[in-house]
Amino acid sequence: MDPAVLEHRREPRARLLPPRHGLQETATLPIPNELVAEIFLRLPTPADLVRASAACASFYRLVASRTFLRRFRKLHRPPLLGFVDGRIFHPVIPPYPSAPAANAVALAADFSFSFLPGPARDWEVLDIRDGRVLLKRPGRQYHEMVVCDPLYRRYLLLPPFPDEQAASLEDPSTIKWYETFLVPAGDEEAATVEETSFRVIWMAQCKFRLFTFVFSSSTGQWGVVPSPSWSDLFAGLPSLEMATPLNTRQYAYGCFYWMAGYMAEAKMLVLDTRRMEFSIAEPPPDGFAMAMVEAGEGRPGVFVNPHGGSKFRYSTMQNDGGSLSQWQEEKTISLGYGYYIIGSTERYLFLYQLQSPLPNPGVFTLDVQTFQLERVCDQHLGHAYSNFPPSLLSSPTVSSGVEKGVE
Incomplete structure (x- = not known):
């Protein structure tokens, strides 16, 4: 079954970029466009870039080019804007730096x-x-799934598994x-594929x-990932075969990680x-209460709170040959x-801080580069949502495909 794609034409209502008719044309740039682009790529935040592009029409044309925007988005991760709880978006709160952008998204998007x-x-x-x-809903024969972009109100219905793939499953x-x-787009992948391309596992x-099974929006089809048997994966460790459900899915630098097994015998899948390949790795000590981050230079990092106390251990995976x-x-770190x-x-x-000198509990971020702790939300809320706010930096993340007008 081919995916059915529908797009609503309603544009986001909030924009951070001034209209072009207010820009003044400069007679001559004092420095070449190539050097201006390199300077703009080094601006620390998306808001700084938006302000720079508003200075004159020449800057606007440079910043609005597809080539420049792809380079900027590759160098600058989209900011954390809030959390999605069910069908409600909770923007981050001031003084968190992305609070203004989060409020713009709250007005423009349809969560x-x-x-x-x-x-x-x-x-x-x-x-x-x-x-x-990514969402699902019960269907008559299978769960329907859809991937959507709430900022641009676009969506792609995923097809069911082909019969031959469904038949390959063991007894349900x-x-x-x-x-x-x-599946997040890695740096190498982001440079070679369309920005509206994505995968679902x-x-x-x-x-x-x-x-x-893996779905690719580029082909519109599900494919099968070769999966070894448990006995091959956990060779020599029979007690780990089907010992516990896989849990605590983590992600860093193109790899997903799951914990499997118990305590001293635990391993990471x-x-x-x-490459779409499975392997086994050693977990960090006391790694069940953990969260993985990207430490820089391709090294996964992990925070572990061993006994639920006040101390958090931070470790990185080292390069061995x-x-x-x-x-x-x-x-x-003692918090x-x-x-x-x-x-x-x-x-x-x-x-999440339960016991606080403040009136209410809240959610905090800890930056792995600066180890700075910042309050972002008043309560523990669902899935984190990061994106560029509605501006020249934002673009649809789901292909438009077939359009359907809004009456």
Whole structure:
């Protein structure tokens, strides 16, 4: 079945960029465009770039070019804008730097998902990545799934698994665990594929092996990822075969990680999304209460709160002869009691503080580069949402395909 794609033409209502008729043309740039572009690429925030582009028409044309925008978005990660809880968007709060952009998105986007095939209340959010939202709803024969862009109100209905792929599954009654999630675009992939391209992975933990299907928006089809048997993956460790459901999915630098097994025998299942290959790695000590981040230079980092106390250990995976294979503790951070790990994204650890001198509990970010702690939200809320706000920096993350007008 080909994916059905529908797009609403309503444009986001809030824009951070002034209209072009207010820009003044400069007679001559004092420095070449190539050098101006290099200067603009080094501006620290998207808001700084928007202000610079508003200075004159020449700057606007330079910044608005597709080539420049792709380079800027590759160098600058989209800011954290808020959290999606069900069908409600909770923007980050001041003084967090991206609070103004978050408020613009709150006005422009539709997180009630009213543009999806109704009724909207049937859709359940499964995952959020790169400005896209993956949702599912019960169907007559299978769960329908959709990937949408709430800022531009575009969506793509995913087709069901082909019959031959569905038939390859073991007895469904042996499925111990399954999940569906979006695959982030790595730096190399982002430079070669369309910005509206994405992938979705469906994984099931069955009795004898792991079954994995991957959907590509480029082909509109599901494919099968070769999955070794449990006995091959955990060779020599029979107690780990189907010991526990895989849990605590983490992501860093093109790889997903899951914990498997118990305590001293625990291992990490690794899926390299660039090669679509599975492997086994050693977890950090006491790694069940953990969250992974990107430490820089391609090295995964991990925060561990071993006993639920006030101390958090930060370790990075070291390069051993060209491969990442060993965890090395970098530092121990003391935050006081009441902080709990609730997730992470790229360079930020998310912490929820229950016991606080402030009137209300809240969500905090810990920057892996500066180790600065900042309050971002008043309560623990769903999936983190990062994106560029409605401006020349933002663009649709789902292909337009067939359009349907709005009456």
